[in-house]
Amino acid sequence: MRFDVVSIFPEYLAPLDLSLIGKARTDGLLELNVHDLRTYTKDRHRTVDDTPYGGGAGMVMKPEPWAQALTEIAETSPASVPERKPTLIVPSPAGEVFTQKLAYELSEEVHLVFACGRYEGIDERVLEWAGEQFTVRAVSLGDYVLNGGEVAVLAMVEAIGRLVPGVVGNPESLIEESHSDGLLEYPVYTKPSSWREREVPEVLLSGNHGKIAKFRREHQLRRTATRRPDLIDALDVSSFSKTERNI
């Protein structure tokens, strides 16, 4: 999969050179190109913003640099073929909320492009214009306000990239993690079995895989019911045992 990110702070994306995503890039499983939006300005001050029509505080990102940058990216996109378009993700507090389900959906794409806004946001006409060359989606990291899109892109690229086959060493680890089955993940423990007078649950030392699976499932349900009751309502409980339904 290919990612392209456009930002006025390209150095913000440096953490994607590290760890799992960095290794996947080295191994050729992922491609990541980061573009400085100011490269696409034409004036000597490399201006990317201006005052908002209708008044109000702050500045708005000018449309033309974005059009220049996105056109260049679309022209080299592996997804710019008949019947296909690359997907343009525009991080925004006014977007659809980013979820594990959306991460899986986007991990199937060939080419994802991210437009990192700053200031009060990007001139809305850019998102309308981009619809000719891209499938455009405004996506929010969550219900709080950041100063720009870069932090959201770091999270989204990691969440999506790790789902691409071969990126995570053991694909089984993707199955039991939080949100993969609609539940939060169970508590985990490691050596020593006794630590500051706190013991690892005995069942986990038993070697009885059936009992261990039951323990973990019950703790997933209990943790989800306690911390995220909103997720419980969305579950399909038809596959739950009687015991599980009463947790």
Ligand SMILES: CN1CCCC[C@@H]1Cn1ccc2ccc(-c3n[nH]c(N)c3C#N)cc21
């Ligand atoms: C503060 N300032 C005036 C109010 C509107 C937002 C603006 C800042 N800002 C500019 C571009 C931009 C992109 C994403 C986000 C963002 N905030 N929260 C999220 N979950 C986000 C995502 N994903 C914030 C952004």
